[in-house]
Amino acid sequence: MSKKRVGWVSVLLCTLPLVAIARMRPAPRGSAEPASVGIFEGHRDIGTVLHTGSVEYDAATKTYTVSGSGENMWLAADDFQFAWKEVSGDVALMADVSFLGSGGNEHRKAVLMLRQSLDADSVYADAALHGDGLASLQYREEKGAATHEIQSNVPAPERLRIERRGEYVYVLLRGARDGEPEPSGAAMRIPLNGKFYVGIGVCAHDKDAVANAKFSNVELQTLAAPAAGAPTTLYSSLEVINVASTDRRVVYLAPERFEAPNWTRDGGSFLFNQKGRIYRLPVTGGAPQVIDTGFAIQCNNDHGISPDATELAISDQSQEPHSSLVYIVPVGGGVPRRITKNSPSYWHGWSPDGETLAFVGDRGGEFDIYSIPVTGGEETRLTTAKGLDDGPEYSPDGKYIYFNSVRTGIMQIWRMRPDGSEQAQITDDEFNNWFPHISPDGKWMVILSYDKSVTGHPENKDVMLRLMSLSDKKSTILAKLFGGQGTINVPSWSPDGKQLAFVSYELLPGK
Numbered sequence: 001m002s003k004k005r006v007g008w009v010s011v012l013l014c015t016l017p018l019v020a021i022a023r024m025r026p027a028p029r030g031s032a033e034p035a036s037v038g039i040f041e042g043h044r045d046i047g048t049v050l051h052t053g054s055v056e057y058d059a060a061t062k063t064y065t066v067s068g069s070g071e072n073m074w075l076a077a078d079d080f081q082f083a084w085k086e087v088s089g090d091v092a093l094m095a096d097v098s099f100l101g102s103g104g105n106e107h108r109k110a111v112l113m114l115r116q117s118l119d120a121d122s123v124y125a126d127a128a129l130h131g132d133g134l135a136s137l138q139y140r141e142e143k144g145a146a147t148h149e150i151q152s153n154v155p156a157p158e159r160l161r162i163e164r165r166g167e168y169v170y171v172l173l174r175g176a177r178d179g180e181p182e183p184s185g186a187a188m189r190i191p192l193n194g195k196f197y198v199g200i201g202v203c204a205h206d207k208d209a210v211a212n213a214k215f216s217n218v219e220l221q222t223l224a225a226p227a228a229g230a231p232t233t234l235y236s237s238l239e240v241i242n243v244a245s246t247d248r249r250v251v252y253l254a255p256e257r258f259e260a261p262n263w264t265r266d267g268g269s270f271l272f273n274q275k276g277r278i279y280r281l282p283v284t285g286g287a288p289q290v291i292d293t294g295f296a297i298q299c300n301n302d303h304g305i306s307p308d309a310t311e312l313a314i315s316d317q318s319q320e321p322h323s324s325l326v327y328i329v330p331v332g333g334g335v336p337r338r339i340t341k342n343s344p345s346y347w348h349g350w351s352p353d354g355e356t357l358a359f360v361g362d363r364g365g366e367f368d369i370y371s372i373p374v375t376g377g378e379e380t381r382l383t384t385a386k387g388l389d390d391g392p393e394y395s396p397d398g399k400y401i402y403f404n405s406v407r408t409g410i411m412q413i414w415r416m417r418p419d420g421s422e423q424a425q426i427t428d429d430e431f432n433n434w435f436p437h438i439s440p441d442g443k444w445m446v447i448l449s450y451d452k453s454v455t456g457h458p459e460n461k462d463v464m465l466r467l468m469s470l471s472d473k474k475s476t477i478l479a480k481l482f483g484g485q486g487t488i489n490v491p492s493w494s495p496d497g498k499q500l501a502f503v504s505y506e507l508l509p510g511k
C-alpha cells in the first residue's frame with residue numbers, strides 16, 4: 001500500500017463517528033481491558049477461529065448482533081465468539097434469538113451460556129438454538145471433558161432463557177410470541193464455582209464460515225433465593241437417553257407427576273402411570289391417551305408388558321383391601337384379571353416365556369420376592385433374608401432373576417436362579433442401588449443409584465443412572481438427574497437395546 005493511500009484511510013477513519021469505530025473494532029483476544037458492549041463487560045473469540053468474530057450493540061433497540069466463526073462447540077473444546085459478564089450466585093439470562101441470513105451449516109449455534117472460564121475447554125452449560133431449529137441444553141461437566149446435550153421437544157423457539165438455581169441449570173423456551181419462556185424439561189447439575197461468566201455467543205460450525213445471529217430483548221437477572229415455604233411446581237419430563245453417546249432427548253413434559261415408562265415391544269410407544277391411570281404416548285411425543293383398565297384406577301408405578309406384547313401387568317389398589325394387588329389386562333385395555341391373592345403385591349418382572357410373574361410382597365412385615373403363574377394360583381417365596389428385597393426382573397434368557405436387597409446393610413444388586421437358588425451379590429460399592437434392568441441382549445444392566453446416606457428410594461433426590469457390563473462388572477454413569485421414585489421403577493429399555501427411557505423431575509418456583 002502506498003503512503004498516499006495510507007494517509008487517505010487515516011483521514012477517513014478520523015471522520016467516522018466514534019460508535020462506528022467501536023463496531024468495526026474486532027473483539028480483543030486476551031486483552032487485559034476487553035471492550036464492553038451493552039450489558040456485557042467484554043467479548044472475544046474463544047478457542048481457535050480463522051475469522052475474527054464481532055459483537056454490535058444497538059442501544060436504541062437493545063439488540064446485539066453477534067458474528068462468530070469456529071469449527072464447533074462440542075467434544076472437549078469450543079470455538080466461538082462470546083460476549084460475557086462476570087457474575088456469581090443464581091442468575092437468569094433471557095433473549096429473543098434468531099439467525100440472520102440464509103444458508104450456513106444447520107448445526108450452527110446461537111447460545112445463552114453460563115461458563116466457568118474463558119478457556120476453550122471450560123465447564124459450561126448453554127441454551128443452544130441450532131440452525132435447523134433444534135433447541136437443547138448442552139454442557140461440559142468437567143474441564144476438558146466431552147460435551148453432552150439434552151434435546152428439547154420445542155422446535156425453533158423464539159425466546160430462550162437459561163437459569164442457574166443452586167447447583168442446577170435449567171433451560172426454558174417459548175415457541176409463541178406471547179408470554180414468558182416455560183420449562184423445557186432440560187435440566188442438569190453443573191458445578192459452577194465462585195465467579196463465572198454469563199453471556200451470548202455464536203458458532204458457525206464451519207471453520208471457514210461466519211454465522212450471524214441477533215439477540216434482542218436481552219435480560220440478565222439476579223435470582224433471589226426462594227423464601228421458606230414458597231410455592232413450587234413439579235415438572236415431570238419423560239426422557240430418552242442414547243446409551244452409546246449418553247445424549248438425551250425430552251419426549252414429553254407436564255407440570256405434574258408421572259412415573260415409570262415402559263417401552264412397547266414394537267418400539268413405537270411408551271406406557272406410564274399418572275394419577276392412578278396408565279397412559280400411552282408415542283415415542284415422538286404428543287398427547288398421552290389413557291388406557292382402559294376397568295375398575296383399576298389406582299395403579300401405581302409397577303407395570304409392564306408381556307413378552308408377546310398382548311398383555312399388561314399392573315399393580316393397583318382400587319379394590320378391597322385397598323392395598324396393591326397384581327392384575328393382568330389386555331395391552332390395549334380391558335377388564336383386569338386378578339393374579340395375586342395376598343396384598344400388598346407389586347409386579348416387577350415377566351418371565352421370557354410369558355408364563356410366570358415376579359413380584360414383591362409384604363408378608364408379615366417382611367418384603368420378599370415371590371413368583372406366581374400368570375394364570376394365578378399359589379405364590380412361591382424366593383427370598384428369605386431379613387430386610388427389604390425388591391425390583392425383581394428376569395434376564396432375557398430366563399436363567400436369572402436380578403433384584404436389589406438391603407441384606408448387607410446398604411442396598412445392592414443381587415441375582416438368583418428363578419427358583420430362588422444361587423443368590424449372589426452383583427454390585428458392591430458406596431451407593432444405594434435400585435431397580436436393575438437388563439438390556440435385551442443380556443449384556444448390560446442399568447440401575448438407579450442414590451447416595452449411601454439416602455434411605456429407601458424416595459422422590460426428589462439427586463440420583464444417577466448407571467450402566468454396568470455384566471461380563472466384567474465395570475460401570476459408567478449414563479445420566480445424573482433430579483429424580484428417584486418414579487424414574488425407572490420398571491423395565492424401560494428400547495427393543496433394540498440402544499436407548500433407555502426414564503423420568504426426571506424439576507422443582508421450580510411458582511404455583
